[in-house]
Each structure stands twice: as structure tokens, then as C-alpha cells.
Amino acid sequence: MSRYAVFGNPIAHSKSPLIHRSFAEQLKDSLSYEARLAPVDDFAAGWAEFVAEGGQGANVTMPFKEQAFRLVDVLSPRARRAGAVNTLMLGKTGQLYGDTTDGVGLTRDLERLEAPLTGARILILGAGGAVRGVLEPLLAKQPAALVIANRTAAKASALVEDFADLAGQGCLLSGGSYAAIEGQFDLVINGTSASLGGELPPLPDSLFSPQALAYDMMYAAEPTVFMRWASERGARVEDGLGMLVEQAAESYFLWRHKRPETGPVADMLRRMLAEG
Numbered sequence: 001m002s003r004y005a006v007f008g009n010p011i012a013h014s015k016s017p018l019i020h021r022s023f024a025e026q027l028k029d030s031l032s033y034e035a036r037l038a039p040v041d042d043f044a045a046g047w048a049e050f051v052a053e054g055g056q057g058a059n060v061t062m063p064f065k066e067q068a069f070r071l072v073d074v075l076s077p078r079a080r081r082a083g084a085v086n087t088l089m090l091g092k093t094g095q096l097y098g099d100t101t102d103g104v105g106l107t108r109d110l111e112r113l114e115a116p117l118t119g120a121r122i123l124i125l126g127a128g129g130a131v132r133g134v135l136e137p138l139l140a141k142q143p144a145a146l147v148i149a150n151r152t153a154a155k156a157s158a159l160v161e162d163f164a165d166l167a168g169q170g171c172l173l174s175g176g177s178y179a180a181i182e183g184q185f186d187l188v189i190n191g192t193s194a195s196l197g198g199e200l201p202p203l204p205d206s207l208f209s210p211q212a213l214a215y216d217m218m219y220a221a222e223p224t225v226f227m228r229w230a231s232e233r234g235a236r237v238e239d240g241l242g243m244l245v246e247q248a249a250e251s252y253f254l255w256r257h258k259r260p261e262t263g264p265v266a267d268m269l270r271r272m273l274a275e276g
């Protein structure tokens, strides 16, 4: 039986085993998928142990996305851009391939939600690993403007510099502090980890255009503080549960060349979250 796993530290809370086992069941595919803890500073050792046991591929979550990036033999172009790897695959000759599916996971979920993308004004909050990972697929949708705002403004400016070549002629890509945010946006994506601590970045009240979507990459049983704030200002709101399931589906496709249906799995997770 083919063996897969998710690596993290901590990892006990991970929904990935449930998601991938549900995909396998749906597709009548024979595989095992487990959660594995690796030492914080030695992901390579954890991976080598798994390979010795017959492991063929893995997802990688916090704090290992950068260590995995450094470990692989062959990087996909999108993983190179993102500077992170969330999907590992062992090739037939023993080469290790690394890819990232977070970005495509977000854009698939945004498409499901019929979010304004092409020609839209998009604001992204945050400039960490998650935001770096989603910029390429978002820019590929050719928005009219993409603004990155971050607490540490220099990190937003650095991302603008790194991705300027992908912005193309029609897209105004810019970045800076929260205080510098100007105008209204059709889509506002919270890619900060502020929601984890129940915090909200300092945002102007008149942020949303009519019918705007506010999307928090974080998910929880209850709407996040960002979602509540956005909802009170008239925006449609969504959390990152769909992104989680879509990035998993893309990893599954890379390993198994089969595409699972994501809707039923997202619905099951949503029900489980609500039941606690």
C-alpha cells in the first residue's frame, strides 16, 4: 500500500489525515496517510525515517516548509517562487521533488466563491510565507491592482520587488504599511496570523467596494475577528477551510493523478468544526 504523511511540529491537530483518507475513500484508492512529528530543527531526519519505512510522499506544514524547500532535489517553478514546499514526492530513481499547492488552493477556493479576480482591486494583509505562496497564482488572474499591506512595511515592499515581473502591464502591484492603504477593494484577503490571537490589523472603515469579499486564510469553528469586522462593514465573508481542502486536493492529484471532489470533504470538516 502506498504511504503518505503530513509532517509538522506540533501535528496532532492536523486535519490532513482526515482529508486525505476521505479523498482515498471517495476515489476507492488504496493508500495510508498518517500525521508524523519531526524534530523542529531536523525535518530531514524525520523524512529519511519515513522513506526508510516505505513513505512515498508527504505534506509539510509549520514549521517545516522552508526546511523541506532546502531538502528537495527538484523544485517546481511555483515552489521556487514561493520559497516554500508543502508537498514532497519521491521519484522512481529516488530523487525528491518539491512543490507547493497553497497558492492554487487559495485561487481554486476563490473561484468556487466566484470572487472578483480578473480586473479586480485586491488587497492582501500580511507578508509572511502564506502571502508569498499565493502571489503568483493571484497575479496570474490579472487583477487591476494588487496591494500588499503589512505591519512590517519593508516586508511588503520586498514582496512587491520580488513579484514585480509577474504583475504585467495591466496590474498595479504595490505594498507598504496599513496606514498607507488607499481606496476600496473588491477582494480583501487576510494572510496574517493576527486572527490566531484574536487580533485585527488596523484597517480603514471604508475598505470594501459594494459586493466585496473578505477572505481570512485562517479557519475556526466561529467567524474570525477579521470576518466579523468585515461583515459589519457589508462585505461577504469566508474563512480558509476551503483553501485547506483545495491545497490538499492538489497534493493528492500530484501523487495519485486523480482529482478528488472537494465539496463533500469541506462540508464534513465544517460539520466537525461546528460540533467541536
Ligand code: NDP
Pocket: 102, 105, 125, 126, 127, 128, 129, 130, 131, 150, 151, 152, 153, 155, 191, 192, 193, 194, 195, 196, 197, 199, 200, 201, 217, 218, 219, 240, 241, 243, 244, 245, 247
Ligand atoms: P508567517 O509567520 O510567515 O507570517 C505572519 C504574518 O502575519 C506576517 O505578515 C506578520 O506581520 C503578520 N502578523 C502576525 N501577527 C500580527 C498582528 N497581531 N497584527 C498584524 N499582523 C500580524 O505566517 P504564515 O504566512 O505562514 O501564515 C499566516 C496565516 O495563514 C496563518 O493564520 C495560517 O494559519 C494561514 N494559512 C492558512 C492556510 C490554509 O490552507 N487555509 C495555508 C497557509 C497558511 P509582520 O511581518 O509585521 O510580523
